[in-house]
Amino acid sequence: MSNGFDDIPFFDEEPAPRKPAASPAPAPSAPAGGGLGIAARAMAARDQARAPDYLSGLNPEQREAVETVDGPVLVLAGAGTGKTRVLTTRIAHILATNRAYPSQILAVTFTNKAAREMKERVGHLVGGAVEGMPWMGTFHSIGVKLLRRHAELVGLTSAFTILDTDDVVRLIKQIIQAEGLDDKRWPAKQFAQMIDGWKNKGLDAAQIPEGDARAFANGKGRELYAAYQARLKTLNACDFGDLLLHPIRMFKANPDVLKEYHQRFKYVLVDEYQDTNTAQYMWLRLLAQRPPGVPQNVCCVGDDDQSIYGWRGAEVDNILRFEKDFPGAKVIKLERNYRSTEHILGAAGFLIAHNEGRLGKTLFTDRVDPNDDKVVVHAAWDSEEEARAVGEEIEQLQRNQHPLNNMAILVRASFQMREFEDRFVTLGLNYRVIGGPRFYERLEIRDAMAYFRMVCQPADDLAFERIVNTPKRGLGDTTIRNLHDYARARDIPMLAAATDIIETDELKPKARKALFDVVTDFRRWQSLLENTPHTELAEQILDESGYTAMWQNDKSAEAPGRLENLKELIRSMEAFESLRSFLEHVSLVMDAETNENLDAVSIMTLHSAKGLEFETVFLPGWEEGLFPHQRALDEGGRSGLEEERRLAYVGITRAKRRCHIWFVSNRRIHGLWQSTLPSRFLEELPPAHVEVAESETSYGGYGRNPYGQSRFDKQEPFQNSYSTPGWKRAQANKTDATRDNWGNRSGHSVERIGYGESGPRAKTIEGELVAKSTSNEPSRFSVGDRVFHMKFGNGNVSSIEGNKLTIDFDRAGQKRVLDGFVEKA
DNA sequence: GGGGTACTCGTTTTT
């Protein structure tokens, strides 16, 4: 796809007044407010010692990444190499050397958790809380901040509402119905995802590809998208995508505003750069690029090997093309790992080397201990036995004084969790599930929030529709539809329509009375908004509306929990100054907190494990079809497989000391039992760092595998296993990436899985960077060496290109192979 | 408006 960035206005027209970006004197444009305290403290910290404290303990690469503050920098930080430390120290360094005020640093993360952590750690380094860093946050929260200031430039008012996915789906459903379409044939949820995808790519209705537009509702895709945007505008609302797109539009259309921010942001930092999508990339480029001659003090930190969000729009290309976007960029690799044993790193490194499109890093550690466990692969008969055996392993560790908090089970898909939960409940083993529905996604929280939204923003129709009949007030579908039509016909919000309609004879007396009560309630609450403490008002709203009573009268099992959640909602409100600021916080930031005091095993998906670490990690479900997931293969082709492999890499690298991988022979899928084959990823682990566990239970896999032997059935593991069914089936489905470890462009034609129109991404760029990043490192092989390859057998090295060897194999002929796959014979 | 039944669908998830 031609990247739609070329229309981003650049700075050619600007005279490039060389602002002293790195000047020691802070620019006078720094806004007042809190920042000075930190700067002052930072300076004090600096003055205390010549070589500042915060720099000691960094390794040379980390230190370089911290101290290279002028000009663009890309830090390729492998798992466990101290990425966050570099980012936070870099900020501290900028502050301590007086290069900028805290308010002149733009620091972007993906999650609120990461932002929070970063604030905390910078605060710790500089001494004290970081109140003066107003521009540290997620893409979305910074987007909101920008939009609230300049809402009118994109046709909103600064009081706009932020809709969550649920609101969006309901809204789209209304639009689909309004178009006279069958909302069952064309599910709103699906269209919401399509819109999300377009917005991730930075496309508005006019820009979406014709094919996409046709793909939905008999070619009405574009029309519906436009209608949706129009509706958002009348509602004065944004979806999550708009929080990025509106600022982009605004900056493009108002270069003077953009310039203002260029002057403000002297330093730009981005975390997890490999996860940025196209819209975020455009946003960043607008803010970070400077006219020629002006230093672009942008620092992106990321790891292409941990890019696991391609399916939701992340573009690894962004990290791969950094040097093109920011000419003269310095690229710093962090490869010294402080987290894991050499076996864990060896296993992970060997696995990930099977990927083609990477910048090429190899993690290493000095911490070598002969007592370290190898990565252990276990077989089980079925998922029940898998859960039982993992449970036993955990209890064993527990008996040896290992806290449960140091253990995690990382699954590919959340349905796998259930089996473990069931087992742990019977064992009485504490566990916590990470992920799941967030606090603010819960029904009762969303209902309560809808009430609050209505009070703060009477025009919020979605909120109105949500709670107008909750609790039940006898306002059924007919009444609502009536009201809806009335409002639409006059182009007024529904609450206003309700106010009008109760003066007419349009409704039946019963409905009229009920609606009258609702309108009166809201009027009263609105009048209290300014002068009543917001927590008090919130409680009052929930009580007087009958919402609390509704749950008190509910005798279902969840009702008490819901009431508890409502209390929690009110409690958490205390930290905010107004109902309004609280609303914003909840829509963007609020998440359920975990009970840190409980010692428990964590259960989560591999995706949510990114960024975490545990002494012991269990990785169940390594079977073809589940991991790599069949759908990733079907829809993503080779790049889909590579993303799955990165996910496996993320999983293994979460482990500090012990990593146990499991696969089963039988798993229930869609209700019926299916025989499964070991994941191809198992075959991609290096024998030197992996051992295969003996059967530890009566149901153990040995001799029971209906597929005959695989290398995992044998006492002597890792013999050549390429005749196993797993391999054969993998062959049948395979892309060239795993086929011979290096794309084998000269080799046979290979059946491709669902390549589709998307095809492999940016091959040239990837290829170029791979070559570049490895060309200056001397190979450990020389031409003429006799080598052995797991699949091709013995051969002689005929030429070397970086880490890629051309080898004449005795039997298999000439192949190109990554040097990680051969050893000296 | 509630309750019961029929039907669909089945990776990963942040904001």
Add this chain to the structure above:
DNA sequence: CGAGTACCCC
């Protein structure tokens, strides 16, 4: 198989 939804009938 089983959760979630949609729809229908009382």
